[in-house]
Amino acid sequence: xxxxxxxxxxxxxxxxxxxxxxxxxxxxxxxxxxxxxxxxxxxxxxxxxxxxxxxxxxxxxxxxxxxxxxxxxxxxxxxxxxxxxxxxxxxxxxxxxxxxxxxxx
Numbered sequence: 001x002x003x004x005x006x007x008x009x010x011x012x013x014x015x016x017x018x019x020x021x022x023x024x025x026x027x028x029x030x031x032x033x034x035x036x037x038x039x040x041x042x043x044x045x046x047x048x049x050x051x052x053x054x055x056x057x058x059x060x061x062x063x064x065x066x067x068x069x070x071x072x073x074x075x076x077x078x079x080x081x082x083x084x085x086x087x088x089x090x091x092x093x094x095x096x097x098x099x100x101x102x103x104x105x
Contacts, residue, residue: 047060
């Protein structure tokens with residue numbers, strides 16, 4: 001049995017200023033993950049949320065993207081760097097990226 005980890009990222013569909021993210025940017029982000037890991041999955045129903053930073057309330061429309069990979073230091077390092085790139089590309093104050101161990105039966 002191999003040890004796997006799921007990485008989930010909430011990818012914004014709007015920039016922090018409320019303008020829509022170009023669909024090509026979302027598609028290219030998914031493509032990067034598929035090319036690197038061979039697979040990527042996402043939920044088609046948008047997730048809505050609100051959060052506050054330095055007194056400003058942000059409203060988000062998000063898509064949950066997830067990738068199941070070997071639980072290695074290299075993969076963790078990739079996702080930490082990927083998060084920083086996504087923050088820049090999507091012009092975000094922060095990006096919610098979580099991971100947890102999974103057991104595929």
